[in-house]
Amino acid sequence: MASLSSKKSRNEKSPKKRGEKRNNEALTLDEVRKLGNELLSSRAHLNNLPVLLSLLSPSPRSLDAALEAMISLQSFFLPLLPEMKSTGDDEDPETVFKTWLKERFKEFTGLLVEVAVSSETDEALTEVVLDALMDFVKLGKNGSFQYEMYHNLIKSVVHSASPIDDVLNLLQSKFFKYADVRYFTYTSMEKIAKFIDTKATEPGMPSSDNEEQLKVKNEAAIRNAYSVLSGVPPLDLSPEANFEMWSEHGISSKEDKASTKPSTSVITKKLKLRFTKAWLSFLKLPLPLDVYKEVLATLHQNVIPCMSNPVILCDFLTRSYDIGGVISVMALSGLFILMTQHGLEYPKFYEKLFTLLTPSVFLAKHRAVFFQLLDSCLKSSYLPAYLAAAFAKKLSRLALSVPPSGALMIIALTHNLLRRHPSINFLVHWEEENKTADGSGEGNEANDDGKETAYKPVNHKKRSGIDPFNNEEKDPAKSNAMRSSLWEIDSLRHHHSPAVSRFVASLENDLTVKAKTTEMKVSDFSSGSYATVFNDEIRRRIKQVPLAFYRTTPTSLFSESDFPGWTFWSQPDENKMENVVEMKSIAEEIDQTNVKRQRVEA
Structure with missing residues (x-):
């Protein structure tokens, strides 16, 4: 009761x-x-x-x-x-x-x-x-940073179902400039990211509906988490950095409170460690495609320089590089930095890079960065001749199907390849037969693996008009590039774009003499498009204007140089001309007779 x-x-x-x-x-x-x-x-x-x-x-x-x-x-x-x-x-x-x-x-x-x-x-x-x-x-906490309260704030921001722009802008403008706020932001993000991709289901809800709702919530949380991480300003790694603290004790531990203030190097080390753990936890999540691309586009600038050990990103970058397409193109920047600056070894790097050369890459959003990295990757003088020839041949084949801006890019890359690697200059002028004075064939010896050992390719029976290069081969060593020639580049002399036809003439110089030539800056061509080519063309001052008539009257429809082995009569035959005159006079008489008949009948 x-x-x-x-x-x-x-x-x-x-x-x-x-x-x-x-x-x-x-x-x-x-x-x-x-x-x-x-x-x-x-x-x-x-x-x-x-x-x-x-x-x-x-x-x-x-x-x-x-x-x-x-x-x-x-x-x-x-x-x-x-x-x-x-x-x-x-x-x-x-x-x-x-x-x-x-x-x-x-x-x-x-x-x-x-x-x-x-x-x-x-x-x-x-x-x-x-x-x-x-x-x-x-x-x-008596001057110490109240982490639990701040963690609840960041957790609510990440898991918010509504836009977080307002509160995130306030955090960026007023509080993310403090070192201890950044430190505990990274600490919170590490913990939050570990529980975003959970498979837990709420009681009393159907499993299928629950999984779908959980997937939507997780995707929204991942986007918010990236907004928070990317919103924190990059670390100042200079020795003169001055770290301002929001709380009295900053990021000092209990043992440090009785001692002096920690040095700049100690604070930098702690921040880099928390930064690394937060980003590693985030990169393990199933990132949406748009977030994935944005992460790869900024990883080499905003993340790798601030990590305590950037090599631990090799798994993420190599996995992204193996996906193919635009993802591989965007992962190339970070992977290149790890290989050149942090000693990462990736044996199949050039094979993957070779497969990325497709027509679609010339229309990609980040093509400028890709082509600059491609030029840097092919700069080493220790690059084997067969590898340099494979890239030169692959690029020249793409010249047949890319926009004019892409053709300009290919010419610049080919120019640099021929200048850096004189061993592949034979691709510019290829003789059908290599014979000695006594008429016997002379060729270079090959290794057991089939790779050429000298500057010129292995002697072989080459049929005129057939290109042995295999454009579908993914392995540059098996593409037969050393047995081919750069005939595609030569075809650009007759390109419909005047800029391309003029620029290809630069390959006529003797590129083996490096003192007389200079490397071309790929960055000058990497951002080209139809608009840039058109604007450059209309700004040119033309001395001779193309006319709509022939300077000399043509005597035949085709010239003999266009069709080797064919002959066209260029002078009129007297007998044929007499027959033509006779036929014209007969036709005129018939016309006059018809006219008189019509008048009589009328």
Whole structure:
């Protein structure tokens, strides 16, 4: 009976509470200010605390009343933070009061996080709420960074179902500049990323629906996590870096508090370690395609230089490089840095790079960076001749199917290849037969693996008009590039674009004499398009304008040079001309007879 009476009493009180809540929302600004002043003046008005808490919501009825309530609550809790440690007997009134006060403070900070992250919150209220929350983070533990509170904020931002642009912009502009805020941001992101891709399901929900909803939530959380990580400014790695701290003790541990302030090198080392762990945890997630591409596009600039050991990214980059297509093109930048600056060995690097040379790469968004890296990868003088020849031949074959800007790029890359590797200059001028003075064939010897050992290819029976190069072969060593020639480049002399036909003439120079030639800057051509080619052409000053008539009257439709082995009569035959004149006179007589007949009949 006692339990029933207690339930009845609670049920009777609930309507009164709902009525009180409605009355609280209808309070005027002066009434809210009066409640705040009473709460700050004496403990006798502690009942005002729940009333002021009820006024905080993402979309309050009165913005001014919510701001006034929040400022009063902040002024009330800040001086009491050191006194909230519940020590002593549980029956002690002071201990009970501190416990109650801690629960109200926890409720208050939870409301601050909810209001700050919500998209329904006014921009002015968001800024004030975030400032108050970061003040509690700063002063929560006697000058130490209140990590638990800050972690709840970052976790709510990452898992928010609404846009996070407003709160993220405030964090970037006001708080991410502090070293300890960055440090604990990376710490939170490492923990959050580990639990984003969880397979846990909520009870009472169908498994199929639950999995689909979980997938959508995880994808949104991954996008928000990337926004937070990329929003933190890059680390200043210079020795003169000055790290400003938000809290009093910064990122110092308990052992460091009694000692002197940690040096710049120590702070940098700690930040790089947390930065590395946060990014590694994030890169293990199933990234959406657009996020994946954006990560690869900025990884070599914003992530690799700030990591404690960049080589640990080799698994992620090699896995991305093996995917193919645009993903491989974008992963090339980071992989190239690891190979050239951090000693990464990747044996099949050039084979993968060879397969990336497709017509679609000339239309890719990041083609400028790709072609500059391609030129850098082929710069080494230790590159085997067969490998340099394979890339030169692959590029020249692509010249037949790419836009004019791509043809200009190919000519520049081929020019650099021929200049750096004189052993493949025979591809420019290929003789059908290599014979000695006595008529016997002379060729170079080959190794057991079939690769050429000298500058010229192995002697073989070559049929005129047949190219032995296999454009579909993925292994450059088996493409037969050394047995071919750059006839595709020669065909560019007759390209429809004047810029291409003029530029290909640069390959006529003797590129083996490096003192007389210079390498071409690939960056000058890597961003070309139809628009750039057209603009360059219309800016040229033309001395001779193309005319719509022949300077000399042609005597035949085709010239003999166009069709070797064919002959065309160029001078008119006298007998044939007499027959033509006779036929014309007969036709004229017939026409005159018909005209006279028509007149007579009329």
